[in-house]
Amino acid sequence: MSGLSREEVERRGHGVWAEVDLGAIRHNIAELRAVAPRSELMGVVKGYAYGHGNPAVAWAMLQAGATRLGVARVAEALHLREAGVTAPIHVFTEPPPRSAATMLTYDLTPAVYSEAFARSLSEAASAGGRRIGVHVKVDTGMHRVGIMASDLPDAMRALKALDGIAIEGAWSHFAVADVPGHSFTRRQFELFNELVMEIEKTIGPLRYKHMANSAATLSLPESHLDIVRPGVAAYGLWPGPHLTNSADLRPAMSLRARINASKVLPAGERLSYGLRYELERDGRIVTVPVGYADGYDRGLSGRAEVLIEGKRHRVSGTVCMDQFLVDVGEDPVEIGAVATLIGSDGDAHITAEELAGVIGTINYEITTRIASRVPRVYLNEIPPATRDVAAESTQTSTR
Ligand SMILES: Cc1ncc(COP(=O)(O)O)c(C=O)c1O
Structure with a gap:
């Protein structure tokens, strides 16, 4: 459906190719769902699915039970929508305000942490007579983006007053969850819980609270909350040396x-x-x-x-x-x-871990940097339409 066969790759003159085993992706998602059975699973497919390739990887994750996807940029989400993906797609960083209307058109789920962007979303939504569900990002100590604790009361009052915005969720991101038992992870999680209470005081109960990346999914069950957001582990890569072999994952x-x-x-x-x-x-x-x-x-x-x-x-x-x-x-x-x-x-x-060790980086960077000129050859692909038919026939036979 989405990739080229190895024969086609060679006919086109490529001497190098990346084989991506979508069966391994489906296996890893199933394994991660078993690790966090009470949470939804958001498959993180930013960075061209950590170099593995979209939309094929996104489809494989959804086939294995991921209920939503996460990307960094609007353009990444559009690529998935244009391929026919209808699951919720979360965009982790606020895009330039001009793309607020695009996010509505494509039914994306924005992260919100600035009043300026929230205002653009509100204007775009109100102009179309619509509402957009957003997830508020709070900064619990990583300090990339997110509303700081000290700014939260004012920010929530401002957000609450905007038309066209429905606050569906709140989330944050761990900085050192790859080091199990690190006190900063505990502090971040406690602060997140306090900030959630503060938000709920202003706007009422939140439907979704989420914080767990791969490392936290694998090693900190109390952080699973409503949604887990594994990225690297879904590709069969380890989020850090301390977590190697902490689950049955297969490199894809x-x-x-x-x-x-x-x-x-x-x-x-x-x-x-x-x-x-x-x-x-x-x-x-x-x-x-x-x-x-x-x-x-x-x-x-x-x-x-x-x-x-x-x-x-x-x-x-x-x-x-x-x-x-x-x-x-x-x-x-x-x-x-x-x-x-x-x-x-x-x-x-x-392994990607071995190459990362040679150049002093992380496995994430090894696969993500595989260039777009390297064709991806997908193994064990189940085209989305077949998946639907298969799901229906399974249901019929078990009735
Ligand atoms: C907001 C967010 N959630 C989840 C992830 C997934 O992290 P990991 O690949 O460590 O599981 C990332 C990736 O950096 C992220 O930025």
Whole structure:
């Protein structure tokens, strides 16, 4: 439905592709729902579904029981609506006021934390004789965006007075939930509960309160509240080293490429930009058509490993914009062999966590930065229409 088959990808001349196992996404969502059985699950699909690709990932999450989706920007939500997604879509940051009317047209659920944006929404809603449900974002200590505790009473009075706005929910975001037992997480959660009480004093009971990201979903059950908002865990990635293997999650993405050159060079030859790698003995050098323009970080030069025919080999020399080299020694690797940069090959695995460790970043950044020019190949996709038919036939057969 949304991706290309691997054959089509190769016909179009791509030597690198990201395989995204939508079965793994569905499995992870089911697992996270079992961890938080009393809450709704909002699948966080911002950043092109952490690089895994929309709308395919969004559909997979909804098929597995996510009831809503979360994105950072209006444009990300429009992409999903234009693909036919009808579930509630939360937009985590306030867009420029000019897009207030767009949010109404596309039935999006805005985060609100400034009076100016709330006013734009109110004007757009009133002009169309409509009301828009919003979720108030409160700042409990991360200090990116959100209403500060000291400003909350005035802000709520102002919001209450605006026509066309229905406050459906309140939410906040944890700063260090990836470190289980951290006192700041507890403080944030306590403050959130106090701020919710304050809001409810002004406007009455809130339908939705939510705060839990993946880390909190996995490690802090009391924070599950009405909705959990896992992102990274839904992709089978760990929100932090302390939480590794805290649930049965499956990494959904593999990054693979086909070797496009292979040559035997004598000892003493040097490789790639900067001539930073020197062959200590005669050996075979293969070219992998992946570079930093594909999101394969230049910092991986000489440090990361790849899998070729089930065996680990080190990236040899500098990662270029579109290619890098690998010294495979005496292994008879031929043009056309598949290199796995992330994922499994036989019993060997390279995880996004491993690559993140090499360059001192987090797994989130590894997958999210895989460039748009790398085609996504979806495995185990259930097209949305089939899902509906399947759901109906299951219901009929169990009646
Ligand atoms: C508001 C909000 N909620 C939930 C998430 C999901 O976080 P994670 O990927 O750590 O589960 C994010 C991502 O940063 C976010 O910004």
